[in-house]
Amino acid sequence: MDPISRLAEYFRDFPGIGPRQAKRFVYYLLTRNAGTLDEISRLILEIKKQVHICSRCFRFFNAQNAAVGNVCPICADKDRDQSILMVVSKDADFEAIEKAHVHHGLYFILGGTVPILEKNPEQRIRSRELMNRLSDDVSIKELVLSLSATPDGEHTADVIRSLAKDIVAERSIRVTVLGRGLSTGSELEYADSDTIKSAFNNRI
Ligand SMILES: [Zn+2]
Structure with missing residues (x-):
């Protein structure tokens, strides 16, 4: 196969x-100068070395600037509200929430959503890791399920509610979801900060 098709x-x-x-990306790269292509290649090679996954929230973070080993700066920040744990599906959703400056607690990245007909929901998301976090971290008083207002997002929230049923009952953890503001069908990743702010403040 020729290099254009392989890269595509x-x-x-x-x-x-x-x-x-995909083809358009390749042709775009062909219009860039050698310096830019070197820089892109270098960044791709470095990304796995410099960007680590946080052992507490499972978020990708730049480990070079991290103060505490394999824990991201947000998880290491004692000024964040340790009693609220927000569950999001992916890193892009985390970024949208952080940009809204409304949630001052901690995060947990699920790493996906559970499609409605999925027979093994535990394999689609970090459910075991989330349950471990809920049972180990005694400071958690509220679990905010911040999932997209899509059928998969809502189903994922139901799956977590049912998996966490015993732990949240035992530990009296309040489970909330984002409230009005996010219209049905909207992806969290693309929601603007005002919408996220209103949905967070109206969580139910
Ligand atoms: Zn973290």
Whole structure:
């Protein structure tokens, strides 16, 4: 296979990218100068070395600037409200919430959502890790399920509620979801800060 098609095959695997867009990326790269391509190649090579996954919230973070080993700066920040744990599906959702400056607690990245017909929901998300976190971390008083207002997002919230039923009852943890503001069908990742603020403040 020629290099254009080979590179396009890789881009095709990117989330939301189809074959035509993949080819467009390759042709775009061909218009860039050698310095830019060197920089992009270098960043791709470095990304796994410099960006680590946080052992508490499972978020990707730049380990070079981290104060505490394999824990991200947010998890290490004692000024954050340790009693509220917000569950989001992915890093892009975490970024949207942080940009809204409304949640001052901690996070947990699920790493996906559970499709409605999934037979093994535990394999689609970090459910075991979340349950461990809930049982180990005695400071948690509220679990905010911040999932997209889509069928998969709502189903994922139901799955977590049912998996965590015993732990939250035993530890008297309040479980909330984002309230009005997020219209049905909206992806959290694309919601603006005002919408997120209103949904968080109206969590139910
Ligand atoms: Zn973290």
